[in-house]
Amino acid sequence: MHDGFGxxxxxxxxxxxxxxxxxxxxxxxxxxxxxxxxxxxxLDVDRALxxxxxLDRLLGAAPTAWTVLHEALRARLAEEVxxxxxxxxxxxxxxxxFTVADYVDFYSSIEHATNLGRMFRPDAEPLLPNWRHVPxxxxxxxxxxxxxxxxxxxxxxxxxxxxxxxxxxxxxxDIELELGFVTGGPPTSLGAPLPIDxxxxxxxxFVLVNDWSARDxxxxxxxxxxxxxxxxxxxxxxxxxxxxxxxxxxxxxxxEQQPPPLPYLRDPEPWGLxxxxxxxxxxxxxxxxxxxxxxxxxxxxxxHVASNGAVVRPGDLYASGTISGPASGSEGSLIELTQxxxxxxxxxxxxxxxxxxxxxxxxxxxAGDVELGEVAGQIVSSEQPASSGR
Amino acid sequence: MHDGFGxxxxxxxxxxxxxxxxxxxxxxxxxxxxxxxxxxxxLDVDRALxxxxxLDRLLGAAPTAWTVLHEALRARLAEEVxxxxxxxxxxxxxxxxFTVADYVDFYSSIEHATNLGRMFRPDAEPLLPNWRHVPxxxxxxxxxxxxxxxxxxxxxxxxxxxxxxxxxxxxxxDIELELGFVTGGPPTSLGAPLPIDxxxxxxxxFVLVNDWSARDxxxxxxxxxxxxxxxxxxxxxxxxxxxxxxxxxxxxxxxEQQPPPLPYLRDPEPWGLxxxxxxxxxxxxxxxxxxxxxxxxxxxxxxHVASNGAVVRPGDLYASGTISGPASGSEGSLIELTQxxxxxxxxxxxxxxxxxxxxxxxxxxxAGDVELGEVAGQIVSSEQPASSGR
Numbered sequence: 001m002h003d004g005f006g007x008x009x010x011x012x013x014x015x016x017x018x019x020x021x022x023x024x025x026x027x028x029x030x031x032x033x034x035x036x037x038x039x040x041x042x043l044d045v046d047r048a049l050x051x052x053x054x055l056d057r058l059l060g061a062a063p064t065a066w067t068v069l070h071e072a073l074r075a076r077l078a079e080e081v082x083x084x085x086x087x088x089x090x091x092x093x094x095x096x097x098f099t100v101a102d103y104v105d106f107y108s109s110i111e112h113a114t115n116l117g118r119m120f121r122p123d124a125e126p127l128l129p130n131w132r133h134v135p136x137x138x139x140x141x142x143x144x145x146x147x148x149x150x151x152x153x154x155x156x157x158x159x160x161x162x163x164x165x166x167x168x169x170x171x172x173x174d175i176e177l178e179l180g181f182v183t184g185g186p187p188t189s190l191g192a193p194l195p196i197d198x199x200x201x202x203x204x205x206f207v208l209v210n211d212w213s214a215r216d217x218x219x220x221x222x223x224x225x226x227x228x229x230x231x232x233x234x235x236x237x238x239x240x241x242x243x244x245x246x247x248x249x250x251x252x253x254x255x256e257q258q259p260p261p262l263p264y265l266r267d268p269e270p271w272g273l274x275x276x277x278x279x280x281x282x283x284x285x286x287x288x289x290x291x292x293x294x295x296x297x298x299x300x301x302x303x304h305v306a307s308n309g310a311v312v313r314p315g316d317l318y319a320s321g322t323i324s325g326p327a328s329g330s331e332g333s334l335i336e337l338t339q340x341x342x343x344x345x346x347x348x349x350x351x352x353x354x355x356x357x358x359x360x361x362x363x364x365x366x367a368g369d370v371e372l373g374e375v376a377g378q379i380v381s382s383e384q385p386a387s388s389g390r
Numbered sequence: 391m392h393d394g395f396g397x398x399x400x401x402x403x404x405x406x407x408x409x410x411x412x413x414x415x416x417x418x419x420x421x422x423x424x425x426x427x428x429x430x431x432x433l434d435v436d437r438a439l440x441x442x443x444x445l446d447r448l449l450g451a452a453p454t455a456w457t458v459l460h461e462a463l464r465a466r467l468a469e470e471v472x473x474x475x476x477x478x479x480x481x482x483x484x485x486x487x488f489t490v491a492d493y494v495d496f497y498s499s500i501e502h503a504t505n506l507g508r509m510f511r512p513d514a515e516p517l518l519p520n521w522r523h524v525p526x527x528x529x530x531x532x533x534x535x536x537x538x539x540x541x542x543x544x545x546x547x548x549x550x551x552x553x554x555x556x557x558x559x560x561x562x563x564d565i566e567l568e569l570g571f572v573t574g575g576p577p578t579s580l581g582a583p584l585p586i587d588x589x590x591x592x593x594x595x596f597v598l599v600n601d602w603s604a605r606d607x608x609x610x611x612x613x614x615x616x617x618x619x620x621x622x623x624x625x626x627x628x629x630x631x632x633x634x635x636x637x638x639x640x641x642x643x644x645x646e647q648q649p650p651p652l653p654y655l656r657d658p659e660p661w662g663l664x665x666x667x668x669x670x671x672x673x674x675x676x677x678x679x680x681x682x683x684x685x686x687x688x689x690x691x692x693x694h695v696a697s698n699g700a701v702v703r704p705g706d707l708y709a710s711g712t713i714s715g716p717a718s719g720s721e722g723s724l725i726e727l728t729q730x731x732x733x734x735x736x737x738x739x740x741x742x743x744x745x746x747x748x749x750x751x752x753x754x755x756x757a758g759d760v761e762l763g764e765v766a767g768q769i770v771s772s773e774q775p776a777s778s779g780r
Contacts (some may be wrong), residue, residue, distance in 0.1 A: 226616020
C-alpha cells in the first residue's frame with residue numbers, strides 16, 4: 001500500500017534535523033522531510049514565505065500563494081532533490097507546525113452529541129434543541145496545543161466526590177478523535193462576517209487532533225460555562241498540515257441537514273471529507289470511523305465563527321469535536337466506546353476503560369493515497385516531573 | 391481631585407503619536423504619554439525591553455525586571471522630560487497594549503453568579519454546587535480583544551424564537567464590568583502547575599475589561615459548551631496597563647470563603663483589591679461597585695488555571711467575570727441592573743434596558759490616587775460597514 005506521503009500530499013511541518021538545529025519549514029515526501037529553504041531558489045515564490053521556521057509566514061500570505069506553492073512543490077519534488085535538503089524523519093524532531101492563534105473546538109458529530117446526551121440525560125431527548133441549528137462550539141486553550149509525540153502528563157484537578165470535591169489525578173482520562181483545520185490569509189476585519197462562499201478560501205489545511213479530556217474534572221466544572229480545565233491541559237495535533245488542495249479530490253456531500261440550516265449556513269458546495277479515521281490504543285485498533293459523517297462541515301463551522309463579526313486570523317485552529325459514527329466500534333472517545341466505563345474494551349487480553357499511565361494512543365486518517373499526519377501520545381504519570389514544554 | 395495618573399501609577403500603553411507614526415511603548419503621566427525609547431538611555435534597564443511597539447517584550451522578561459523598571463521610571467519622571475519624549479494624549483491613538491495570548495474569563499463574583507442563577511433558574515438554588523469550590527471560568531476569543539475606544543458593531547447571530555431561531559442583530563446587547571490582569575515572565579512548563587505562593591509574581595498588571603455580551607445569542611447557544619458567539623464579537627480592555635506594584639497599597643482581605651477552598655487554592659496572602667468601579671451609560675453613572683468584593687481572588691484564578699499543568703504564557707489575559715455588589719445599583723451588567731429587562735433604568739429621562747445603537751459606555755476604576763485606564767466603547771449599527779480591525 002502507498003505510504004500516503006507522495007507527491008499528491010506534500011504536507012507542511014516544522015522540523016528540527018537534530019537537537020542542535022533550529023526548526024525549519026519542510027514538506028514531507030515519503031520518509032523524508034524536505035527543507036524548503038534549501039530548494040527555495042527553484043520555486044517561483046517569495047523566498048521569505050518558505051525560508052522560515054514554520055508555517056506562520058505562509059499562513060499570513062494570500063491564499064492564492066498556497067496553491068502556487070503547492071503546485072511548484074509537486075513539480076520540483078518530482079525531480080531529484082539535493083541531499084542537503086533532505087532530512088530523514090527517523091531522528092528528526094517535529095515541532096508545532098504553526099503558532100496557534102485562537103483554538104475553537106466544535107461538537108459537529110450528531111452521533112457523538114447523541115451518545116453523550118443519552119449517557120448524561122437518560123430521561124430527556126438526547127440531542128439538545130439548539131444542536132441542529134447551531135454548530136455548537138467553544139474556545140479552547142491555544143497555549144497548550146502541542147505537536148504529536150509530546151508526552152501527556154496526567155492532569156490533576158478537582159474530582160467530584162459525594163462529600164465534596166477532592167484534588168487528585170484524573171481517574172477518567174480520555175481521548176477525542178477529531179479533524180482540525182488551520183486558517184490563513186490576512187485577518188478578517190472586526191465586525192465583518194465571512195460569507196459562506198468565501199470561507200473555504202481561508203482554510204489552509206488539515207490536521208488530526210486529539211483533544212485529551214479528563215471526564216471527571218470536566219463533569220464537575222462545566223456547568224454553566226463549558227469545558228475548561230478538563231480539556232486545557234493538552235491538545236495534540238499532527239506534525240504535518242495537509243494542504244487543502246491535497247484533499248480536494250475527497251470532498252463529498254455531507255449528511256442531509258434537517259431542518260435546513262439558516263441561510264447564512266447554507267453551503268452551495270459539498271464540504272464533507274471522505275477521510276477514513278482510526279484510533280489505536282495499546283497497539284490495537286479500537287475504533288474506525290469516517291469524517292464524511294460530520295453533520296456540520298468545516299466551511300459551516302468557519303462561517304458560523306465569523307458570523308458575529310469575530311476576527312479570523314492566520315493560525316486559528318478549528319477542530320470538529322469528537323467524530324463518532326453510527327455503528328458500534330466507530331466511536332471517537334473511550335467514554336462512548338465503553339459506555340461511560342460500564343462496558344470495558346478488551347485490549348491485549350485486559351479489560352480497559354479510561355487511559356492508564358504508559359498507554360500510547362495513535363490517531364490516523366487517510367483519504368485515498370493521502371495520509372494525514374498521525375497523532376501519537378503517551379500518558380505519563382502525574383508523579384513524573386513536567387516536561388520542558390513544546 | 392488628583393487625576394490618578396501621577397508617579398504612583400505610571401501605566402503602560404502602546405500609543406501612536408498620530409496616524410503617520412507607528413505604535414510605541416509609553417507610560418502615561420497625567421495627560422501625556424512618555425515614549426520609553428526616548429528616555430531609555432536614562433533608565434538602567436535592557437533597552438530592547440522598552441524600545442518596542444508595545445508591552446510584549448517586557449511581559450516576556452523576568453518579573454524582577456518589571457519592578458526595576460517601575461522604580462527607575464518613578465525616579466526619572468520626577469525630573470523634567472524632554473519635549474520629544476512627550477506625546478499629548480489629545481490626538482494620540484491608543485493601540486492594544488500587548489498581544490493577547492490566551493484569554494480566560496472567570497465568574498468570580500458571588501453576587502453576579504447568584505443574580506443570574508435567580509433569573510435563569512428561579513425554582514432552584516441560585517448558586518450551582520461547584521461554585522464555592524471551583525473558580526469557574528472559560529476561554530474566550532483572543533483575536534477579538536480590542537483596545538478601549540474601538541467602536542463595537544452590534545453583532546448578528548441566531549436569536550431564539552418560539553418557532554425556531556432567526557438570524558438577526560442582537561436585541562439584548564449588554565456590558566460586563568470586569569477587572570482583568572495580564573501575565574508575564576517565561577512561559578510555564580507544560581504539565582507544571584503554578585503553586586499559589588508563586589502565582590502573584592506572574593501578574594504583570596491590571597486593566598478594566600468590558601466583556602460585551604449578546605444575551606439572546608448566548609442563551610440559545612450556550613448549553614452545553616458555554617458562551618461562544620454571544621461573547622466573541624468583541625472584548626474591550628483599557629489602553630493602559632496599571633503595573634501590579636502600583637496597586638500594592640490597595641491589597642485587602644477578600645470575602646470569607648466558606649467552605650474553605652481546597653488546599654491548592656488557599657492563599658496565605660490577601661489578594662482582594664480595593665478598586666472602586668463605576669459604569670457610565672449615556673453620560674450617567676448607572677452602577678457603582680468595588681473589586682474587593684470578588685469571591686475568588688486574581689491569585690486564586692491564576693493558580694486554578696495552571697493547576698492542571700496548562701501553560702501560562704506572557705500576554706495571557708484573565709478577566710474576573712462581571713463584578714456585582716450586594717446592593718441595588720452595584721450590579722455590573724444591564725441584565726442584572728434591569729432584572730432581565732423587566733425593570734428599566736431611567737437615563738436622561740428615558741426608560742432603558744439593553745444597549746441601543748449610538749450608546750456610549752464607559753467603565754472606570756480607581757484605587758486611592760491610582761486611576762485605571764477607562765474603557766469606553768460606542769455601539770454602532772449592524773448596518774454600518776465593519777471597521778478595519780484594531
